[in-house]
Amino acid sequence: MHELFSRELLADIHIRLDQEGLKGLTEKELSVLLSETISNSATFVVEQLGERLDSQTEQLIEHLDSQTEQLIEHLDSQTKQLMAHAEKQTDRIVQHIDAQTGQLMKHSEIQTNRIVQELKPIRELQFIRADLAHSRFWMKIVGGGLWAVAASLIANLLFQILTK
Numbered sequence: 001m002h003e004l005f006s007r008e009l010l011a012d013i014h015i016r017l018d019q020e021g022l023k024g025l026t027e028k029e030l031s032v033l034l035s036e037t038i039s040n041s042a043t044f045v046v047e048q049l050g051e052r053l054d055s056q057t058e059q060l061i062e063h064l065d066s067q068t069e070q071l072i073e074h075l076d077s078q079t080k081q082l083m084a085h086a087e088k089q090t091d092r093i094v095q096h097i098d099a100q101t102g103q104l105m106k107h108s109e110i111q112t113n114r115i116v117q118e119l120k121p122i123r124e125l126q127f128i129r130a131d132l133a134h135s136r137f138w139m140k141i142v143g144g145g146l147w148a149v150a151a152s153l154i155a156n157l158l159f160q161i162l163t164k
Contacts, residue, residue: 009032010036013033
């Protein structure tokens, strides 16, 4: 701390005050003593206020730390509740999607069966066409064989007529 007056001057004034009392001091010396007392008092008050401010600051920090911990615990609790709620809602959505998927699959199966029923006559026609093609092939072979037999008979008859 910066001193207002020199130590020697203050020491002299205090010695004279102790020896002679207030009556032995001049007005200027009384003013110096008063200034020193006021300065010391102000320093004391400032120091006391600083200590009290430090103490209150520590209390505020402890209180803020406590409040912060409570808020964090509350936030954690709220987050867990929200996550549990979100999980329930997700389960509901998944169940709904599963139900809708099942309905769509049943509907798709019904439509597929209808299409198969509609295509059945066409497939049967394809089998008939294949059977007809197969039958035509054999008819050509049999027909060709019959023509060969008929031609052989005609040739044999003509040979007999001509050789008679």
